[in-house]
Amino acid sequence: xxxxxxxxxxxxxxxxxxxxxxxxxxxxxxxxxxxxxxxxxxxxxxxxxxxxxxxxxxxxxxxxxxxxxxxxxxxxxxxxxxxxxxxxxxxxxxxxxxxxxxxxxxxxxxxxxxxxxxxxxxxxxxxxxxxxxxxxxxxxxxxxxxxxxxxxxxxxxxxxxxxxxxxxxxxxxxxxxxxxxxxxxxxxxxxxxxxxxxxxxxxxxxxxxxxxxxxxxxxxxxxxxxxxxxxxxxxxxxxxxxxxxxxxxxxxxxxxxxxxxxxxxxxxxxxxxxxxxxxxxxxxxxxxxxxxxxxxxxxxxxxxxxxxxxxxxxxxxxxxxxxxxxxxxxxxxxxxxxxxxxxxxxxxx
Amino acid sequence: xxxxxxxxxxxxxxxxxxxxxxxxxxxxxxxxxxxxxxxxxxxxxxxxxxxxxxxxxxxxxxxxxxxxxxxxxxxxxxxxxxxxxxxxxxxxxxxxxxxxxxxxxxxxxxxxxxxxxxxxxxxxxxxxxxxxxxxxxxxxxxxxxxxxxxxxxxxxxxxxxxxxxxxxxxxxxxxxxxxxxxxxxxxxxxxxxxxxxxxxxxxxxxxxxxxxxxxxxxxxxxxxxxxxxxxxxxxxxxxxxxxxxxxxxxxxxxxxxxxxxxxxxxxxxxxxxxxxxxxxxxxxxxxxxxxxxxxxxxxxxxxxxxxxxxxxxxxxxxxxxxxxxxxxxxxxxxxxxxxxxxxxxxxxxxxxxxxxxxxxxxxxxxxxxxxxxxxxxxxxxxxxxxxxxxxxxxxxxxxxxxxxxxxxxxxxxxxxxxxxxxxxxxxxxxxxxxxxxxxxxxxxxxxxxxxxxxxxxxxxxxxxxxxxxxxxxxxxxxxxxxxxxxxxxxxxxxxxxxxxxxxxxxxxxxxxxx
Numbered sequence: 103x104x105x106x107x108x109x110x111x112x113x114x115x116x117x118x119x120x121x122x123x124x125x126x127x128x129x130x131x132x133x134x135x136x137x138x139x140x141x142x143x144x145x146x147x148x149x150x151x152x153x154x155x156x157x158x159x160x161x162x163x164x165x166x167x168x169x170x171x172x173x174x175x176x177x178x179x180x181x182x183x184x185x186x187x188x189x190x191x192x193x194x195x196x197x198x199x200x201x202x203x204x205x206x207x208x209x210x211x212x213x214x215x216x217x218x219x220x221x222x223x224x225x226x227x228x229x230x231x232x233x234x235x236x237x238x239x240x241x242x243x244x245x246x247x248x249x250x251x252x253x254x255x256x257x258x259x260x261x262x263x264x265x266x267x268x269x270x271x272x273x274x275x276x277x278x279x280x281x282x283x284x285x286x287x288x289x290x291x292x293x294x295x296x297x298x299x300x301x302x303x304x305x306x307x308x309x310x311x312x313x314x315x316x317x318x319x320x321x322x323x324x325x326x327x328x329x330x331x332x333x334x335x336x337x338x339x340x341x342x343x344x345x346x347x348x349x350x351x352x353x354x355x356x357x358x359x360x361x362x363x364x365x366x367x368x369x370x371x372x373x374x375x376x377x378x379x380x381x382x383x384x385x386x387x388x389x390x391x392x393x394x395x396x397x398x399x400x401x402x403x404x405x406x407x408x409x410x411x412x413x414x415x416x417x418x419x420x421x422x423x424x425x426x427x428x429x430x431x432x433x434x435x436x437x438x439x440x441x442x443x444x445x446x447x448x449x450x451x
Numbered sequence: 452x453x454x455x456x457x458x459x460x461x462x463x464x465x466x467x468x469x470x471x472x473x474x475x476x477x478x479x480x481x482x483x484x485x486x487x488x489x490x491x492x493x494x495x496x497x498x499x500x501x502x503x504x505x506x507x508x509x510x511x512x513x514x515x516x517x518x519x520x521x522x523x524x525x526x527x528x529x530x531x532x533x534x535x536x537x538x539x540x541x542x543x544x545x546x547x548x549x550x551x552x553x554x555x556x557x558x559x560x561x562x563x564x565x566x567x568x569x570x571x572x573x574x575x576x577x578x579x580x581x582x583x584x585x586x587x588x589x590x591x592x593x594x595x596x597x598x599x600x601x602x603x604x605x606x607x608x609x610x611x612x613x614x615x616x617x618x619x620x621x622x623x624x625x626x627x628x629x630x631x632x633x634x635x636x637x638x639x640x641x642x643x644x645x646x647x648x649x650x651x652x653x654x655x656x657x658x659x660x661x662x663x664x665x666x667x668x669x670x671x672x673x674x675x676x677x678x679x680x681x682x683x684x685x686x687x688x689x690x691x692x693x694x695x696x697x698x699x700x701x702x703x704x705x706x707x708x709x710x711x712x713x714x715x716x717x718x719x720x721x722x723x724x725x726x727x728x729x730x731x732x733x734x735x736x737x738x739x740x741x742x743x744x745x746x747x748x749x750x751x752x753x754x755x756x757x758x759x760x761x762x763x764x765x766x767x768x769x770x771x772x773x774x775x776x777x778x779x780x781x782x783x784x785x786x787x788x789x790x791x792x793x794x795x796x797x798x799x800x801x802x803x804x805x806x807x808x809x810x811x812x813x814x815x816x817x818x819x820x821x822x823x824x825x826x827x828x829x830x831x832x833x834x835x836x837x838x839x840x841x842x843x844x845x846x847x848x849x850x851x852x853x854x855x856x857x858x859x860x861x862x863x864x865x866x867x868x869x870x871x872x873x874x875x876x877x878x879x880x881x882x883x884x885x886x887x888x889x890x891x892x893x894x895x896x897x898x899x900x901x902x903x904x905x906x907x908x909x910x911x912x913x914x915x916x917x918x919x920x921x922x923x924x925x926x927x928x929x930x931x932x933x934x935x936x937x938x939x940x941x942x943x944x945x946x947x948x949x950x951x952x953x954x955x956x957x958x959x960x961x962x963x964x965x
Binding site for chain 1: 760761762781782783785786792794799800801802803804805806810814815817818822825826827829
């Protein structure tokens, strides 16, 4: 058997990688479920039921998908321009911090203004967090993979300090957590009585907006050109440095929104476990979506469903919910492999 | 066929057909190569020459047909098998690691890491021996990244010879060489043939084909349309066979030059890596005149091209366009000042391979012509692409085709259309016909001549002296970043220019200027 490159992949072939990767992921998960003593079909059934089996489950899945849509978009935007933003985690926390700073009583505004202010501020600080590494990259050629990744740890320690110090809730009985947001700073539920907040709708709007930017605007055209061939882009007069900086602002802003949405829509206050790695999981989401903004929504729902479903599955079947982490990790690995393989045709001699 | 003839056949292709989706790259191609023979494979771009050789070399697998090497069937799609059987290929785009030395590149992948032949002393001795025997002068310890294009090609050939290649495939080997280097290459090839090697020589330079080959195979649209013994044919017949119609080179009418549109005075630019910058260069590009820049590759052409393109600014001296110094010199201001730029490398700098034709067509003008408050006007852009396709004879399925699927000639026509559409009055054409077939070459030259006739100032940079002498109204020679005086058309013989290209005459010229 031989591999041969394909010059012009068909549409079917381009959609193939995610399908292949997800299929392979389920095979691995089935094996692991069997090792853990469960029946794989029962386990998958329980995961499915846990994720979509009831109104509550569905809303839980949508809520869990919300931050992943934001971080997935942040990564997709950056990666498309070949800006390797691994720091969505820090940008998310930055958005959460500013939301808490503005939304716990320091300001008193009517709810719409308050929410708009918090959201925009979260985008701004998220953007600024990524602007630093982007400037280091364009000015000095510093590798942004290193700077954005390390900034995650630095920023998390900074948040830890804030929660032990300036932002610590005086009524929190000593726990490292912030005060609660005032009601005007809380994102309301989309439908009264259902546990789904407006953050989800905002995430969908963001996905459509990014898609429109990518395909319809000069900025999207510039970002794609710079990502595909920076040398040709520069020769044609596209301001490459400015485009990279704009990309960084957009990417960081989207990740900042994730923090705003989580604090304002779901948690109501800031703790150190606000994000169980949404910034990193966003990379998986973006890759599964092949960096397509609308695909990000689908991929985020898939990933969220696995996590939510695995949680309830583990209670019912006794198979550890770590299965979800493994599925996620293998989905990413298989995806990278599948992208590679679908660029080639397998030939039998 | 007698037994002795049969024994001489080293390679036989039988009924090779290869399709890429709807495109048929090769259709039912059969031929045989004899020991000690040079076959020239002639054909326009997109005729299927490179695909055919990639099948032979195992990089592609044929849909139909078979390859036989030394009377053994060659397993399809396995470059290793072709290498082991003694096929060496020198690609048009070299496959060398720039950060390794010459000898490291040559031994790379040949033997197991523990093999005795891999010891530096042994390997280098063998390389020196080969390079002496085949007149391939190159220092085994030099870093490949610092070598000239001609030297790199020698390394590629040495690599094949080091692996005991018995069949050498050369894909457009002279496209990147100076006349002198091409002559040296031919000497090497003659030596190789004399020692029993067989050569497949892919080219569309007819005089080379006539000079070096024993037999010529002509490919057109993927089919083998003709086979001639070289002694029984001539350049005109081959050209006609290649394009399927009689072709004639455009005749260039005398110029009527006007005022200088671009002037450089004592411009110096920093060098980049091993390539020199410009050294106090003064140059006038006049309206209605083609200025030819001759010179050996890597003597400052890149710096001059980058300067006029807007990629770099003079470190000293002045650059004036239309009599005024441009503010904030950049690619954008170059375009805004009416400079059309045809870059040297259409794959890397001229186009974005995975963008479609429309997206590539608007690369320079999207912000000015196709943007409304940040929104891209795709309808207008597509119409523009369609106009270029029709106006510049770009052969393609439509404006949505990805540019990487076009042949070099059609890619170049797109670039031409893109930059000429705005009726620019200064045109920089850096190696505009490198690697193109005769049809496309004539087309590009006609367009440049047409632009000149409507009053544009054209700077033609080329390493092909024939091209320079045929097209240029005035000629400068560049050597180590220095510019020769201006020579009018017909006042210099190739040998005279060759002396300037070798760096003679400058010292005196410089003293006179000082």
